[in-house]
Amino acid sequence: LAFLNSLQTRDFKFIVPQFRRSGLFESLAHYQCRGVILCRSDEEVRLADGFIKLYLYGYGFERDSAILVHHDGQSFLNLNDCRLYDHLQEIRKGHGDIDVVAGQFSGASWHPTCYDYPEQVYQRISQKKTIIKFEAIARAIEAINARIFLPSSGPPCFLDPMLFHLNLEPINVFSRPPQLIRYLQKRFNRSERRHTLEVMEMMPGDVLDVTECNFAYKAQERLSEDGIEAYLRSYAARYEVFFRDRQVGCSSQHLDDILNRLREAIEYKLSLFELSHLVTTALYLSLHEAPDKMIRVDFQSRRVEIVSGVIDPNYYSLSTPSWQMERVLDGKMTWYNFSLTFRMRIKREPDVYVPLLHDFLLTEAEDLKQFCSEWLELEAKLEENGERITVEAGGCLYSVSRFCPHQGADLSEGWIEENRYLVCPGHWWRFDLWNEGRCEASHATINAVALEQDGAKPRIQAPQVAALRSRVRAQGVPR
Ligand code: FES
The missing domain is CATH 3.60.15 (Metallo-beta-lactamase; Chain A)
Structure with missing residues (x-):
């Protein structure tokens, strides 16, 4: 807005995408130009x-x-x-x-x-x-x-x-x-x-x-x-100088205040998160300056507590500078924009992506209810649809789910890598056709089944001897 307000000549119209939130449109409502179009x-x-x-x-x-x-x-x-x-x-x-x-x-x-x-x-x-x-x-x-x-x-x-x-x-x-x-x-x-x-x-x-x-x-x-x-x-x-000024020291009382505010914010988010029973990995949040105090989120029991170290075998832990977390808690930055600052260190055990845990953390509290209903809607749609396609990789045919279990992208627009992985065009998750279609990085699967070819079981070929050019083609086959 500061830039827009600095413009002397405003002989233009503004096109604003109609996102779920109307903040951008509203902030331009009184901007003097030839018009603001919501699209x-x-x-x-x-x-x-x-x-x-x-x-x-x-x-x-x-x-x-x-x-x-x-x-x-x-x-x-x-x-x-x-x-x-x-x-x-x-x-x-x-x-x-x-x-x-x-x-x-x-x-x-x-x-x-x-x-x-x-x-x-x-x-x-x-x-x-x-x-x-x-x-x-x-x-x-x-x-x-x-x-x-x-x-x-x-x-x-x-x-x-x-x-x-x-x-x-x-x-x-x-x-x-x-x-x-x-x-x-x-x-x-x-x-x-x-x-x-x-x-x-x-x-x-x-x-x-x-x-x-x-x-x-x-x-x-x-x-x-x-x-x-x-x-x-x-x-x-x-x-x-700008960054040096941000590094002002924080008293232990101030750190405790930030941790308590963070705990309250996470408790509130958890109260709105109807999918918590589906997350079996614990989340730990801490501040760089106070590594011995961690906020532990147990999604199964819907419990948030302060602990001194990791006590779960399966966990994600995230640590960030206190001033950065304070900006999120003060509403100066969204959780998603926080993730794009890269000012955090993360560990996870095992090294598996847990999408719902990310969704919980990065979605704003006010959007969580809607997120949960959209997520359930998508799950139901994928379940009900059940459409399958045939893909060819390394000379073998596989029947797989047509829509990606992550966010429903159409896998018939994906591609094959190394004669065994089907890559989703959405966020490029790789599903291993040699391992029943399991995703390499998460627990998701597209339930790949090797198909009979000419009456014989297809032989899985090593990438170097694969004769046919890999391709993906959409084709309805019985479930
Ligand atoms: S839709 Fe995200 S990886 Fe497929």
Whole structure:
């Protein structure tokens, strides 16, 4: 708003996605411009020679939108970080090939960045996540037959001294545009589909002529891979005082106050969380400055207490600086935005993702009731639907559930990796077809069953001898 209010000329209209909460729309209600348009998902706003269309994604604490601009015979789709991957075919069917697509390509989640892993494990997970994200982008480009891709919104610059090292790690999930560009160039050069693609790294001020596919490098300040460290160091130096002022010491009384407020906030959330009986992993929360006092959340007994250490074999523990937690408790930051600060250390035992525990922690208290009913609705829908598809991997056919047990993405839009994993287009969970369709990282399953082929049991083939190109195809088969 400060930026918008600083604008002298306001000869524009504002389009606001109609999310569940109306805060954004309300904050613009009195903004003086040519108008504020509230736009639902899939709704078109007409232009003189085209239209603008928004796509909204919203489940649990994840809310995002993508925008399609069609003007003068050209189209531009900014995917942002919106989970639209299983709708892209549909978008192409409705609007034809897309000329230019932009999308988020770098890490934006606390796994594995905030987890206490040995370095090799951290790097292995980071590498896997990076490649899977790059591949998802490549598939999105193919799905809408885009001519030009613009890497956008990433990676973050970590200016806080506590996190600055993340900028310089040789391997993590915060990839930079040149890495993605190299991946896409290689990937499309060997693509059998002869897809011609231009990938351009734009900087503020650059201009792209979409009709001619001409790119004008107009930005005066350009970042190269060689110059990035010096750039980040001088950028961080400008904020040194800002971050130093935040590190003011905290008396033990103040720490106790924060812990007690946190305990009350968690108790309140738990009272609204109707799915607690489904979480068998305990959650521990603590402050960096007081590691011996932990808030233990037992979802089964719906109990919250302060303990001096971990007493459960299955647990998640999260520790964060007191000032950071205070901002959440003061309502200056949502729980979800807190997760994106990366100012926390997390441990879990066993190393298995527990989605409902994350949902509980990162969803605002006022949204928890609705989250629970949406979750139950989705479960019932998946249960009732029961549709199955046949997928082929490494020369074998498998019958699997069509919709992902996580958030219901359509697995017929997924893909096969290493001749055995079916990757969901939603959040790229990998389901192991050699292990009854179990997810690698969580307890979810797509109940994979190997199918008979030519009257014989299919033989599971090792990836290196797999003869057939892996593919996924939607096909109704009896349950
Ligand atoms: S919908 Fe999230 S991984 Fe499938």
